[in-house]
Amino acid sequence: MANWTRRGFMGSLPGAVAATSLAAQQQRGSLTAPAKGPGHGPIKITDLRCAIIGRNPVVRIVTDQGISGYGQAESTKAYLKPMVLFYKDYILGEDATNVERAMLKIRRLGAFKPWGSAVSAIEIALWDIAGQAAGVPVYKLLGGKLRDRVRIYNGGVRFPMTGQTPQDYAENTQKMKEAKEGFTLIKQAVGFHNPAMMRAMTNGWYDEPRTGPPHSDRGLMTERGLEQVIACVEAMKKVLGKDIGLALDCGPGWTVKDAITFARALEPLHIAWLEDLITGDYTPYPNADLFREVTQSTSLPIHTGEEIYLRDNFKDLIEKQAINIIGPDPEDVGGIAELKWIAEYADIHGIQVAPHGIFDGLIGLAAHVQMAAALPQNYIAFEYPVGQPDWWYDIVEGLPNPIAKQGFIDVWDRPGLGVTFNVQAAKAHLSDEDRHFFD
Numbered sequence: 425m426a427n428w429t430r431r432g433f434m435g436s437l438p439g440a441v442a443a444t445s446l447a448a449q450q451q452r453g454s455l456t457a458p459a460k461g462p463g464h465g466p467i468k469i470t471d472l473r474c475a476i477i478g479r480n481p482v483v484r485i486v487t488d489q490g491i492s493g494y495g496q497a498e499s500t501k502a503y504l505k506p507m508v509l510f511y512k513d514y515i516l517g518e519d520a521t522n523v524e525r526a527m528l529k530i531r532r533l534g535a536f537k538p539w540g541s542a543v544s545a546i547e548i549a550l551w552d553i554a555g556q557a558a559g560v561p562v563y564k565l566l567g568g569k570l571r572d573r574v575r576i577y578n579g580g581v582r583f584p585m586t587g588q589t590p591q592d593y594a595e596n597t598q599k600m601k602e603a604k605e606g607f608t609l610i611k612q613a614v615g616f617h618n619p620a621m622m623r624a625m626t627n628g629w630y631d632e633p634r635t636g637p638p639h640s641d642r643g644l645m646t647e648r649g650l651e652q653v654i655a656c657v658e659a660m661k662k663v664l665g666k667d668i669g670l671a672l673d674c675g676p677g678w679t680v681k682d683a684i685t686f687a688r689a690l691e692p693l694h695i696a697w698l699e700d701l702i703t704g705d706y707t708p709y710p711n712a713d714l715f716r717e718v719t720q721s722t723s724l725p726i727h728t729g730e731e732i733y734l735r736d737n738f739k740d741l742i743e744k745q746a747i748n749i750i751g752p753d754p755e756d757v758g759g760i761a762e763l764k765w766i767a768e769y770a771d772i773h774g775i776q777v778a779p780h781g782i783f784d785g786l787i788g789l790a791a792h793v794q795m796a797a798a799l800p801q802n803y804i805a806f807e808y809p810v811g812q813p814d815w816w817y818d819i820v821e822g823l824p825n826p827i828a829k830q831g832f833i834d835v836w837d838r839p840g841l842g843v844t845f846n847v848q849a850a851k852a853h854l855s856d857e858d859r860h861f862f863d
């Protein structure tokens with residue numbers, strides 16, 4: 425690209441943030457001061473920090489020119505801090521705006537969920553810096569936006585279950601249907617992805633409940649088990665009707681034959697997708713051959729991929745047409761540019777993309793919006809994360825209010841990820857160990 429100076433780049437793009445509005449936002453303290461810009465020399469990384477805020481690991485990359493970038497990992501991964509700091513020596517001194525060159529230093533030192541999260545959060549923070557330095561939203565650096573609003577699916581808006589009968593699932597789904605976000609697509613957990621559902625019945629499958637890492641149960645379903653899961657799905661679908669899609673997070677842990685029987689039974693309900701039936705969430709490999717068998721045996725879309733790290737590990741799934749929809753999580757797959765690359769490759773194979781994101785937090789939400797704006801036309805929706813605890817909404821500035829309307833989020837145009845911390849408010853939630861995070 426010839427005109428990568430800030431002036432030239434902005435001048436050539438209608439809709440880019442004007443310098444005056446950028447200055448106004450800086451005055452309000454909502455953005456870090458701009459550096460000289462990538463056309464004027466490197467923006468060197470001087471520090472990599474990680475704080476656990478609430479339950480989300482938050483990554484901050486500090487540079488020598490007053491710009492900081494933020495990234496985030498899932499709220500289930502408070503243990504991640506040492507892993508983030510492990511990468512510090514690899515990227516110190518790198519030009520933060522040469523994102524790919526910095527990523528080459530660390531990308532190979534990651535793995536499937538949860539061990540790709542630190543690399544992913546760092547990648548997102550680098551894009552935040554690159555966007556701020558260029559004075560453009562991150563989606564411009566990812567190729568520009570295809571859409572002015574991005575569809576979301578639920579996601580993080582959850583209500584406590586009152587029991588495990590089909591009626592309980594219907595009532596729970598009704599609450600999601602009425603949620604203020606106006607979801608057009610809702611995902612519910614069933615089968616082995618939902619231990620409460622499976623363990624509430626006697627003899628639901630031919631093994632005993634397992635403890636240990638997430639989603640440890642697997643095995644052949646009993647007739648009773650299969651029928652009970654199908655009854656819960658029918659009850660939920662009845663609530664949503666034809667206007668709101670129902671996706672099902674199912675496993676991992678199903679046998680191929682049970683998966684096919686289950687999928688065929690649900691075909692009349694037009695389920696949006698069946699997720700992770702065979703391998704998936706926290707399985708350290710994707711089993712493309714078994715997925716392919718399921719996919720070829722049903723008209724329902726088959727989905728997987730939230731645990732997968734890097735484009736290389738989607739190769740088999742995509743090239744073998746093993747699934748219909750991929751669902752990488754930008755906070756696990758290696759970042760937002762990594763996910764976009766995979767989505768493009770999936771698109772030329774007729775495969776769609778619905779990124780995972782339920783625990784990605786509010787910085788993660790901003791990363792999703794920037795990324796989703798630039799994903800190709802095979803994009804369906806990303807999984808909507810929420811701020812937990814609620815005070816997260818008081819410490820992050822820049823999100824729209826309300827965030828979601830009729831199941832969509834309007835794409836914003838502020839530089840970088842377009843969100844940052846209200847440092848004063850956020851400091852109150854730092855542990856003693858992290859008290860210098862914002863200094």
Ligand SMILES: [Mg+2]
Nearest residue numbers: 673699705730
């Ligand atoms: Mg899942």
